[in-house]
Amino acid sequence: xxxxxxxxxxxxxxxxxxxxxxxxxxxxxxxxxxxxxxxxxxxxxxxxxxxxxxxxxxxxxxxxxxxxxxxxxxxxxxxxxxxxxxxxxxxxxxxxx
Numbered sequence: 001x002x003x004x005x006x007x008x009x010x011x012x013x014x015x016x017x018x019x020x021x022x023x024x025x026x027x028x029x030x031x032x033x034x035x036x037x038x039x040x041x042x043x044x045x046x047x048x049x050x051x052x053x054x055x056x057x058x059x060x061x062x063x064x065x066x067x068x069x070x071x072x073x074x075x076x077x078x079x080x081x082x083x084x085x086x087x088x089x090x091x092x093x094x095x096x097x
Contacts, residue, residue: 016054024048024077031086040083047078 029042055072059065085091 018052020050020052022048022050028084034083037083038085038089039087041086043082043084045080045082047080049076049078050074051076 023045025044025046027044029044031039031041033039051074053072053074055069057067057069059067
């Protein structure tokens with residue numbers, strides 16, 4: 001990860017990053033016909049990602065010192081929605097869509 005600049009007085013670094021991804025939810029919506037695609041189902045996928053890292057903060061003023069947080073973590077949620085073609089679908093050159 002990049003070093004985050006916090007101003008002239010110091011910076012924050014994030015070495016030793018590890019990532020844990022957990023699948024939170026999966027489900028399909030009802031079948032429908034979408035123009036230019038055809039008969040599809042919308043596939044919903046939700047993920048929870050936990051990022052564990054060691055955060056090092058170096059402060060240069062008024063007294064130079066270094067702070068280290070070895071148990072820092074961030075949680076992000078990712079929503080991923082995409083279509084799945086359903087039924088007897090012709091995707092060749094002679095398709096109507």
